[in-house]
Amino acid sequence: MNDPRPAFIETDVSLQPYNTFRFDYQAQYFALIETIEQLVQAIAWAKSCTLPVTVLGGGSNLLIQGDVAGLVLLNHIKRLTRLEETLDSALIEFGAGEVWHDSVAWAVEQGLGGIENLALIPGSVGAAPVQNIGAYGVEVKDVIAAIQVLDVADLSLHTLAPEDCAFGYRESRFKHEWRERYVITSVTLRLSKQPLLTLEYGGLKNAVSEGAGIRQVFDAVCEIRRSKLPDPAQLANSGSFFKNPVVDAECYAAIKAKFPNVVAFAQAQQWKLAAGWLNDQAGWKGYRGQGVGVYEKQALVLVNYDCTKADALLALEQSIKDSVQAMFGVELEREPVLLGAASCR
Ligand SMILES: Cc1cc2nc3c(=O)[nH]c(=O)nc-3n(C[C@H](O)[C@H](O)[C@H](O)COP(=O)(O)OP(=O)(O)OC[C@H]3O[C@@H](n4cnc5c(N)ncnc54)[C@H](O)[C@@H]3O)c2cc1C
Incomplete structure (x- = not known):
């Protein structure tokens, strides 16, 4: 019963x-x-x-x-506990329902470094490990010390180590085989009292002065993001809609031969192509139709102007994928998680 x-x-x-x-x-x-x-x-x-x-x-x-x-x-499970302190670092447990950006701001306020490049990413602390959030050369996996989860199977609490989670580029086990198994209840981060800044990405180096600290980096990241990305409170969106596709050297060489100014980053033996650049070249930046569109300043971001249902956005996604495939021979993969049963169309 x-x-x-x-x-x-x-x-x-x-x-x-x-x-x-x-x-x-x-x-x-x-x-x-x-x-x-x-x-x-x-x-x-x-x-x-x-x-x-x-x-x-x-x-x-x-x-x-x-x-x-x-x-x-x-x-909305909130919690903030200092678990351990050494001369160099502090171990902080954040409840999964804490707001991610507020947690970053708190850490910066305390002089604790490691997540300042991840400022202004919307969402909760509990979702951060799910897709291993990343920005400006930093991924949350770099500072995760432990993740507390509730096992849906037997309602017991467990602590997972980061090595268990198979973190990758916008990936982890939580997105796949653990999706229905674990609910994340807290995330423990090891934050640094002697922060090493990461400034090599997204124009950060030019945005901060010599001898900058984590506060300046945090402010610069917030400023750059505000100038480039739409605020979901003003214009509905879910940030980057596609992952940057990773291709082998042969595929990259073929694209480079046709498009010498292709934007890409070397990654071991492979290349990560900038999906925003691909969409832009395919002519999508600033597109608007059927109540949805592509953000005018960043072709990686799909936006919803006034639709209450997802059909037009799903159709736009397909059109973008088809055109990028036809132009570059590259398949785009969606970043946001799909929920709900598809409607009959
Ligand atoms: C304007 C904008 C900019 C963005 N920029 C970035 C960026 O720079 N880098 C980046 O990586 N992402 C970015 N994102 C994407 C998004 O902010 C992150 O993926 C964020 O971590 C999602 O958090 P959320 O709480 O909103 O998760 P939700 O959207 O609520 O959930 C996402 C997934 O996580 C699961 N989940 C959520 N909470 C838990 C939990 N406690 N336990 C288990 N599973 C859970 C959900 O079931 C779902 O599958 C951006 C989004 C927007 C709108």
């Missing part, structure tokens, strides 16, 4: 406020979760009804394309 539904779980709730594309689909069941006890109670109930469980943070890396069956949990 099903357990009685906890009072804090609502039915048929619009997810429009909870995804930065602002698509309006419904969660069959929905709960705001502020404690681990609530999390356990909600998942135990869902299991008793054999309902799937989906966890959301800030909804800034989602493409919802239909109503979401089962229980959707909005993670």
Whole structure:
């Protein structure tokens, strides 16, 4: 028999406020979760009804394309604990429901370095390991010391080491085989009291003066990002819509022969192509049609002007993929996570 539904779980709730594309689909069941006890109670109930469980943070890396069956949990588990201090570093545990940017700002305020390049990335701390967020030459995996998770199978808490998580470029096990298994409840970061700055990417070096510290880097990153990326509160989007495709040397040489000014970065024996550049060359920058479009300052960002459903955006995605494939022979891969059942079209 099903357990009685906890009072804090609502039915048929619009997810429009909870995804930065602002698509309006419904969660069959929905709960705001502020404690681990609530999390356990909600998942135990869902299991008793054999309902799937989906966890959301800030909804800034989602493409919802239909109503979401089962229980959707909005993670607001807050916590900030200094676990350990040495002369060089501090180990800080952040609750998964903390806002990522606020956590970065707090660290900078404390003089703790390592995540200042990741300022202004929207979303929650708990989602940061899911796609191993990265910007300006830094990835969150570089500072993760431990991840606390709730195992949905037996409702027990575990601590995972970063080596367990198979972190890669916008990748981890949480996006794949662990997607329905673990809910991240906290992330522990090892932050540095003697920070080494990373300034080699995205014009950061020119944006800070000689002898800069983490505060200046944080401010510069915020300024550059504000000038280049749309604020989801003003224009609905989910940041980079495509991953930068990684190709072998032969493919890169063929593209370079046809397009000498191709933007790419060497990576071991491979090349990472700038997906924004590919989209731009294919003529998409600033495109607008059917209520959706491509941001005028960055062709990697798809935007939603006034659609409540995802169909037009999915069609735009396909058109961009087709044109980039035809022009460069390269397949683009979507970065945001797809949620919800596809509608019948
Ligand atoms: C303007 C803009 C700029 C961006 N810039 C960057 C950037 O520079 N670099 C970058 O890497 N990303 C960037 N992003 C993408 C996004 O901000 C990050 O991926 C962020 O980590 C998503 O956090 P979220 O809380 O919004 O996750 P959500 O969108 O809510 O969730 C994303 C995925 O994580 C899962 N998830 C969320 N919380 C948990 C949890 N506690 N436990 C288990 N699974 C969970 C969800 O189920 C979903 O599969 C940008 C997005 C926008 C809108």
